[in-house]
Amino acid sequence: MHFLKRNFKTIIFYMLILGTAGTLIAYFLAGSTYDYEEYYSLSEPLTTTQEDELSIGLNQEINSRYEGEAASIGYSSESQYLTLNVDSMSQSELSTIKTQFDSIMDSMGIQYEDGVDVTITTDSNTVFKLVIIGVSLLVGVILGVIHGTRNRRIETDEDVRYYLNEKTLGIF
Secondary structure, three states, X not given: OHHHHHHHHHHHHHHHHHHHHHHHHHHHHOOOEEEEEEEEEEOOOOOHHHHHXXXXXXXXXXXXXXXXXXXXXXXXXXXXXXXXXXXXXXHHHHHHHHHHHHHHHHHOOOOEEEEXXXXXXXXXXXXXXXXXXXXXXXXXXXXHHHHHHHOXXXXXXXXXXXXXXXXXXXXX
């Protein structure tokens, strides 16, 4: 009990320092990603050839730059809606992909109205961030305990009684 009473502030100090560092690391290192879905209203229905060319252009221009399939399209000939789906990308990557996709559609001469329905959902990696913060707090506790065990300075009357088993005669 004497150890905890004597070193409580040190342990809390280490926890605060490393907890703050862990929070900053979790915020910047494990940033949020987004899932994006946008519907394009087409003025004319796409032919099968145009749909295939659009898929090929999407794979060559966009998906080749990212691991796996970053973006995909879906087309409904009945409603003449084209959907662009992007999974787990940062905000800057989303805007780049959207711009590239719009330029592909423009180069193919497809007339469209974008932004008919846009859905953006956040995948904030909450569990990963909590693990980073928890580990940094645990490391703070461990470092605080280590620092406390190495601290053998005699500072108070209680330290004299605890470490030296002597009574104090006075205080300077």
